[in-house]
Structures are given as C-alpha cells and as structure tokens.
Amino acid sequence: MDRPVEPGHFSACEARLDKHIAGRCSVDFPVAVVLPAGGSGERTGLLTPKQFCTFLNRPLISYTIQTFERVPWIQSIVVVVAKESLDLMMDIIHRFHHRNVLVVHGGSTRHRSIFNGVRALSEGEGGTDRVKPKVVIIHDAVRPFVEEDFLLKITMAAKEQGAAGAIRPLVSTVIATTLEGYLDHSLERAMYRASEMPQGFIYDVIYQAYQRCSESDFEFGTECLHLALQYCGTNAKLIEGPPTLWKVTYKRDLAAAESVVKETLSQSACVVTGGSAQATELANALQRSMSALDMEVDVISDLMGDDAKSLSKEWNFIRVSVNSSCFSEVGKMLSALEEADRALLHPVVIIWVYLNVSEDGLSASEPMGGEPAAMMELATGAKLGNILVYGIQLHHSKEATLWGRSVEKVAQMSCALIRDRSPALTGQLLQA
Ligand SMILES: Nc1ccn([C@@H]2O[C@H](COP(=O)(O)OP(=O)(O)OP(=O)(O)O)[C@@H](O)[C@H]2O)c(=O)n1
Ligand SMILES: O=C(CO)[C@H](O)[C@H](O)COP(=O)(O)O
Incomplete structure (x- = not known):
C-alpha cells in the first residue's frame, strides 16, 4: 500500500492563510469555541471521565480551556458537560481562574452535546449578552494541544468556505471485513485522511445543519463536517494539522498528554x-x-x-x-x-x-x-x-x-x- 501523501502542495487559499499568519492579521469578526466534554470516556476503562482526569495536579479539561483562553481573538468558550458534572466543572473553573467560560448541559451523544453548545451561543444562555459569533470552532475537550496559528488557519478558512477541518494522514490501512470476519477489501490509504479537530464553521451553517439533521445523525453520527455538507451544501476546506491534535481516547493517552506538558515546561x-x-x-x-x-x-x-x-x-x-x-x-x-x-x-x-x-x-x-x-x-x-x-x-x-x-x-x-x-x-x- 502507498504511504499517505505528506503535505507540501499549498493551494491559493492556504497561501493566503499563511500570509494572514505571517502578518499577524487580527480577526475582525466574533469567534467562539464549543468544547464538548459530556462523554463518559468508556474506552479509558477508568471511573472518571477522561476530561476530568488529572495530571500534574490539574484536570485535562483545564489544559484545553487554557489553550483557548490564550487566544486573544476568541471571545467566548462554551464547555458542554453532563448534568452530573456541572458542579465539578464550576469548581475547576473557579480553582484555576478560568474566565469567560459558559458551561451548558450536554446530551446523550456527542452531536447532541455539540448542538447544545452551539445553541447556547445564540440564545443568550447563562444570562449573558453574548454576541452571536460569525465563526464557531468546535474542538473536543480531550484534545488539549492546539496552536493559535492552526486555529487561525481553521477560522479563516471557515469564514471563507463556510466550514473547515483538521486532517491527519492515516497510520493504519482501513479494511472492510465480511460478516464471517474475513478481508472483504482494503482502501487505498493514500486517498484517505483521518478527520480530527478543530473544525470551524460559519455559525449559521452549523446551526442550520443541526436543525435539519435526522435523529439517526444525532444518535450515530461522528462527523460535523459531513452534516454541513449534507444539510447545507457547504463543502469543508481540509487542512493538514500537526500530530499533537490527537484525541485522548485510551488510558495511555493521558500519560502521553502528561509527557507533552512536562516537555513544554x-x-x-x-x-x-x-x-x-x-x-x-x-x-x-x-x-x-x-x-x-x-x-x-x-x-x-x-x-x-x-x-x-x-x-x-x-x-x-x-x-x-x-x-x-x-x-x-x-x-x-x-x-x-x-x-x-x-x-x-x-x-x-x-x-x-x-x-x-x-x-x-x-x-x-x-x-x-x-x-x-x-x-x-x-x-x-x-x-x-x-x-x-x-x-x-x-x-x-x-x-x-x-x-x-x-x-x-x-x-x-x-x-x-x-x-x-x-x-x-x-x-x-x-x-x-
Ligand atoms: N454525549 C457526549 C459524548 C461525547 N462528548 C465529548 O466528545 C468528545 C469526543 O468524544 P469521545 O472521545 O468519544 O469521548 P467519550 O464519548 O467520552 O469516550 P468513549 O467513546 O470512550 O466513551 C469528548 O470530549 C467527549 O467528552 C460529549 O460532549 N457528549
Ligand atoms: O474527530 C472526530 C470528528 O471528525 C471524531 O469523530 C470525534 O472526535 C468523535 O470521536 P469518537 O467518534 O471517537 O467518539
């Protein structure tokens, strides 16, 4: 099988984005971020949901919030948590002096949680007079490492194209299996990418996509970019991201996240x-x-x-x-x-x-x-x-x-x- 193609060919859009970054252009439109954190983290095998697991005396969710707090052009941060984690989340915000964070209740699936977060931005939840953002970034709360430059690329591409998302080369080949557990066929790996986070959307695009999507999408869907395409006809710009965008999924990922933080310190x-x-x-x-x-x-x-x-x-x-x-x-x-x-x-x-x-x-x-x-x-x-x-x-x-x-x-x-x-x-x- 071929190896995935490494990035190298810059499109006109990417060249413009790099110019933006080089010139440190200011983002002159409102941007918000929704961090879905309402899952239970079953795959870690731990009792505590992974976003609340602690390393170096601080829960994972706090590292992710800090990443976005450092970005001066992001106006608001919405964290979506399960009802039973609300007090814990408020305590974390208080303990680590996080500011400008709105906490809303999650849903039974990731899409339901994200929609709750997106809705809160236009419905004045939390008693605030928030401005409806032009662009909303969606980023899993369990991906603590993302650089401002990359967020800027996603945000500018989302504003221009309506939607944008991070991708990474596949590390393993994807195969389809038969019902009996044999190889049916394998995909040509170089043609595919892993869809990662962050993703960015014009606010109205993602809001309408969620309003129009089916119960089955809410229940089983895993891809916001797909909803934007299917329900709003908005085709996302895909941007190759760094390896540090990976999602904490298994217990060993928590140790890996700790070692990344230790290295930077x-x-x-x-x-x-x-x-x-x-x-x-x-x-x-x-x-x-x-x-x-x-x-x-x-x-x-x-x-x-x-x-x-x-x-x-x-x-x-x-x-x-x-x-x-x-x-x-x-x-x-x-x-x-x-x-x-x-x-x-x-x-x-x-x-x-x-x-x-x-x-x-x-x-x-x-x-x-x-x-x-x-x-x-x-x-x-x-x-x-x-x-x-x-x-x-x-x-x-x-x-x-x-x-x-x-x-x-x-x-x-x-x-x-x-x-x-x-x-x-x-x-x-x-x-x-
Ligand atoms: N009902 C849900 C389910 C997931 N998420 C969030 O979506 C992100 C990515 O999902 P995933 O890695 O699948 O998290 P979990 O569902 O918690 O993990 P698992 O599938 O292992 O149970 C996580 O930040 C998770 O908290 C959410 O906000 N609401
Ligand atoms: O990166 C993604 C979005 O494109 C994943 O679909 C998202 O993180 C959901 O995670 P999972 O399906 O593992 O619960």
Whole structure:
C-alpha cells in the first residue's frame, strides 16, 4: 500500500492563510469555541471521565480551556458537560481562574452535546449578552494541544468556505471485513485522511445543519463536517494539522498528554547565584552543560529589579549557595512565586544546589548537620503550593577532571529533576 501523501502542495487559499499568519492579521469578526466534554470516556476503562482526569495536579479539561483562553481573538468558550458534572466543572473553573467560560448541559451523544453548545451561543444562555459569533470552532475537550496559528488557519478558512477541518494522514490501512470476519477489501490509504479537530464553521451553517439533521445523525453520527455538507451544501476546506491534535481516547493517552506538558515546561531554567564568585563559576559551567542537554539556561545574581521579571516567565529555578544554606533565600523565592501565582497552572521546580568548598580549596567532607531535615520541611510546605523543591549537594575540587565530572552530574540531575517533576523526590538532598 502507498504511504499517505505528506503535505507540501499549498493551494491559493492556504497561501493566503499563511500570509494572514505571517502578518499577524487580527480577526475582525466574533469567534467562539464549543468544547464538548459530556462523554463518559468508556474506552479509558477508568471511573472518571477522561476530561476530568488529572495530571500534574490539574484536570485535562483545564489544559484545553487554557489553550483557548490564550487566544486573544476568541471571545467566548462554551464547555458542554453532563448534568452530573456541572458542579465539578464550576469548581475547576473557579480553582484555576478560568474566565469567560459558559458551561451548558450536554446530551446523550456527542452531536447532541455539540448542538447544545452551539445553541447556547445564540440564545443568550447563562444570562449573558453574548454576541452571536460569525465563526464557531468546535474542538473536543480531550484534545488539549492546539496552536493559535492552526486555529487561525481553521477560522479563516471557515469564514471563507463556510466550514473547515483538521486532517491527519492515516497510520493504519482501513479494511472492510465480511460478516464471517474475513478481508472483504482494503482502501487505498493514500486517498484517505483521518478527520480530527478543530473544525470551524460559519455559525449559521452549523446551526442550520443541526436543525435539519435526522435523529439517526444525532444518535450515530461522528462527523460535523459531513452534516454541513449534507444539510447545507457547504463543502469543508481540509487542512493538514500537526500530530499533537490527537484525541485522548485510551488510558495511555493521558500519560502521553502528561509527557507533552512536562516537555513544554522543561525548556528553560534560571540559575540564581546570589552574587558570589564561586556560585557564578558553577552557574556558568551548569549553563554550558545544560545547554548541551537541550535546556536554555539564564544566569542571574538575584531576583531583584529587572531580574524579578524571571519570576513571571515559565522558568524553572536553580539557586546556588556556597558553604551556607540559603533557606531564607529559597523561602523568599517561594513567596515571590506564590505572590505571582506562578504555580497555579503548572508545578514550578526549584533546585537548591549546595556547593561545599573547604578553606584550603580541598574537598570538605563533613556532613551537613540539620540541613536535610530543614530542607524536607521547606519542601513539604512548598509542595502544598504546587512548588517542587529539590536539593543537590556537591564538593568543590581543584582537580579539573573531578570538578568537571561533578558539574556534569549536577547538570544531568537538574535536567532530570526538572523533566520528571516527581513529587516523591521533593525535599531530598541528592549527592553529585
Ligand atoms: N454525549 C457526549 C459524548 C461525547 N462528548 C465529548 O466528545 C468528545 C469526543 O468524544 P469521545 O472521545 O468519544 O469521548 P467519550 O464519548 O467520552 O469516550 P468513549 O467513546 O470512550 O466513551 C469528548 O470530549 C467527549 O467528552 C460529549 O460532549 N457528549
Ligand atoms: O474527530 C472526530 C470528528 O471528525 C471524531 O469523530 C470525534 O472526535 C468523535 O470521536 P469518537 O467518534 O471517537 O467518539
């Protein structure tokens, strides 16, 4: 069988869309999104519907809402949930400070849920004076990763063509089977695509399609683009999307979603030296080693003045101290992060690196007294606020090879701690 054709040939419409994106054109018409989240997630085999399953201390639905909240040209977000999940949904909105979200009741099938959401946008549900959108984006609540650029492509194509949807190449060949369970025929894979989300529609097109469609469509249908074609004669523009559009369907997909989030949170770290020369030397060496491990590292002396801006960036933090514990400094850092609400949506990592230097420059080997206990206490409190504090101790060596090895070890440990974000290891003082 042929492999699916990879994207490459741009139509005139796609070229125009790319120009829009390149020029960062503003969307000058109202756009809303409907996130159907009223399913039970049977295929995960879990008791909790997948949209409410939690990773990194936050339910999946909150990640999806956040994705759309970040898009400045989307005016309203409608989340459709089963009646019994209404309180839970309101609690999530409150806990994670989501704004501009209207919650409506779902139906017994995905199409019924989506129609409820679409209807709410023109019927002033929720006591709001919402403007009926020109374009409505429909996106499964269990597809948390979609970029603004791609949403813009779908939105502009929907406005021009009436409907637009994301597609992906098929990964397996589709075959038809006989009633007896034998091969009937197989489809030519290169001719087909998987239909994904997001999809976009001129509001009146999808509204009318749902008004006109049959009970059988509501009960068994799985494709909104098909309804637009069948009931409104609107043929959708199909746009190849990235692999991250995949739908969380099985339990393993939740682990995959968690690892995507962890990867995006682990791009960068900020090393705070406190200004000492030895700490700065170590910080610069860590910067080189961690960059080689694909982590962007900034070195600053403190978090005062202009450098206080680092607190609001999606950095992870490494605090170096020489021959003294800097718990008060780490404590100040914790308070500042809490004040900036930095750990509301994602756990933040702070690694305290304790550099032990003896007077004569030789390795000091005395144990650290009460530090490990104090460190555990600090980390236990921080974890309640979604901040993960770890410690690494190393001894300075004048011998270049030994010193290089220790620095390398601290770099590797720091990258691993930042990437894994394991709550179980907080408060540990690891030895490099
Ligand atoms: N009555 C329904 C059924 C599904 N959905 C939503 O439609 C999206 C995609 O559907 P699917 O992956 O099939 O979700 P579930 O129906 O929950 O999963 P399953 O088929 O495994 O039970 C999900 O966000 C789901 O919550 C919905 O809003 N209302
Ligand atoms: O992507 C789709 C729309 O074209 C799927 O049909 C949609 O996600 C429904 O999921 P499922 O049929 O697996 O419940």
